[in-house]
Amino acid sequence: MTLRLPDVSGRLRAYTPRSEPAPFLTRRSRSSDHLLSRTVFAAAHVVSDPCADPSPGAPAVLDWDATLAFRHHLWSHGLAVAEAMDTAQRGMGLDWSTAAELIRRSAAAARSVGGRIASGVGTDHLTGPAGLAAIRQAYEEQLAIVEEAGAQPILMASRALAAATRAPEDYLHLYGELLRQAREPVILHWLGPMFDPALHGYWGSSDVSRATTTFLQLVADHADKVDGVKISLLDAGREIALRRRLPSGVRCYTGDDFHYPELIAGDEHGFSHALLGVFDPLAPLAAHAVHALDAGDTEEFHSRLDPSVDLSRLLFEPPTRYYKTGVVLLAWLAGHQSHFAMVSGLQSARSLPHLARAYEGADTLGLFPDPDRAEARMRSLLTVYGVDA
Template sequence: MTRPRQVLLPAGRGGTRAYTPRDEPLRVAADGPPFTSRTVFSAAHVVADPLADVSPDGPAAVDWDATLAFRRHLWSHGLGVAEAMDTAQRGMGLDWAGAAELIRRSAAEAKAVGGRIACGVGTDQLTLPATPTQVIRAYEEQLALVEAAGAQAILMASRALAATAASPDDYAETYGHLLRQASEPVILHWLGPMFDPALAGYWGSADLDAATDTFLEVIAAHPDKVDGIKISLLDADREVALRRRLPQGVRCYTGDDFHYPELIAGDDHGFSHALLGIFDPLGPLAAEAVRVLDTGDVKAFRALLDPTVELSRHLFQSPTRYYKTGVVFLAWLAGHQTHFTMVGGLQSARSLPHLARAYELADTLGLFPDPTLAASRMRSLLAVHGVPQ
């Protein structure tokens, strides 16, 4: 393979610095054996239709072929797909109508290829302010659609519930009602305000200890209806403490994109499974690491996954909710889509230096199947922004 020529990256104060891309990608195999020690989902992004004449506040225009092809890519490595979550720009460019279509199409694709899928159930069809009854009915509508599609349900945190609930009892009543009618065990999702500021004070308190108690009370009242919980608070100690208090048989799916290697590896008292946005760009590498962990080799697992944390922390840096921009950017560089366009125009949410650093970190890890293509696309983006190559 011909070595790509250097890429001139922003260096601050208007200057540039030369970066030499890798010669070869990291080689990992697809079609490996199923995971045996952990259940692992990648929250997947959507691919926008770059030729659609849309405005940032209009309905999303999705390239369905490319979107479903990316899900097949994840399934080919043995990962489950967590669909219509915040990584898919749910509530940040993708409305309920678009999410519903995404759920139907992805669930059908999962059935066709034998892939595992779980889909987000929320209340984003509501216009605020809403009543408690409207919140429950919105959740019910989405739960019915996900179950009819044949997918596992993920009960997501609701902006409408956060705005409507007056006490922890309101959360317990709402979730209890939904869990009683769920046909199969669901995953409960606690998304912190760093991912969505509208979810501050979820579970009825800004005190995380009090909120955790309410959360656990809901689970304890319906353990047979809760497959697991996804925790996205970016607090490893709190996640470990919480998972040790879960009823037997209820899984903890880490959503901590800062500390996932140690949480998945676990300790003498247990471990976390995974449902992570960072496993969108890390899919093949993450799958390889989990298969190594399946053999019991924790040291080799950490050797594969620990070096990826710097990239993840970069993508998820504050404001954390804009991590989707870096995820889609890396998918473009990796050749999973032909453009860097996002629904809602969110490609503008991160700066050029931020994207350049993401490229450098991802290339250093060997994440790009074709480093020459990634370098070429990076140079084209830099040139458009006035950085000569």
């Protein structure tokens, strides 16, 4: 069987899907299959209720069973879950009330299986312009909920803070207060403007080198309260340079969906752990690759993970913030959910040629447990768009 898929120019061409999944998908996961050499978080997407109103501004309605089942899928492969992050549409349709409930439910699910979970702490429940006192209070409210749920906090970048100040001292003071209050070491998240344009100039400067200096000062001043830093700048050189300047004991979690194999593998000076949105669709493959690192086989690690970079670069191509659409498409095609619908209707955020290339890339890697089902679902999507596949 072949499919006719649209290319970037809109022309249809024949594609023959593979008939079997990759071998790593047929390998049974065991509770003892923990990843040893790297801590690997997958930033997990949410499964929306397809019958809910997806209008912008409407509260998000989730399919809780499917959403939590996907987290169990990630834990079953030895990955940790980064909950209520941008992959889950924080700031793009997932309102704070629903995010808080997601954090509580996911943390409880993690406890039931001994899975690791960290959850996003932000200020996205603020409405309109806010001063520094209100921003700090908003962070504190979310921090309390994450800690009460039993999840590790991830201090996310704040659009409100980016809008309220350009002074590095304000960032150092506000974050310093939050770190002093935190019960346990947190993960600091630096999300670049390619993921969220509202975060331009974060850490008090649009000059990334100056912003890095402020960021590293914050970490050095509170190293006992920082488990690690999550860097999402899509610049491997900057991440490596920053990683080498971190205080002893503070981890670097790469958020670079373009260069993750080389950053995770590392060099003679160290390596990055991972907190990646692309590991949502790549979970079994990522776990398989890191097991090779656990065995000291860097060559095998690269042979397994390097081929996935082309798919990741496609999913995260500009406008990068819409990468979530491809992530949810692949979850549907892989059978993790029964539909291709998203909070706020963001399934329409990418073109049909983009979705077709995402399908082809994932199929080439053998990511679909049931290639026939994936093909049938992709064919049905093409039919919706009026393509005779």
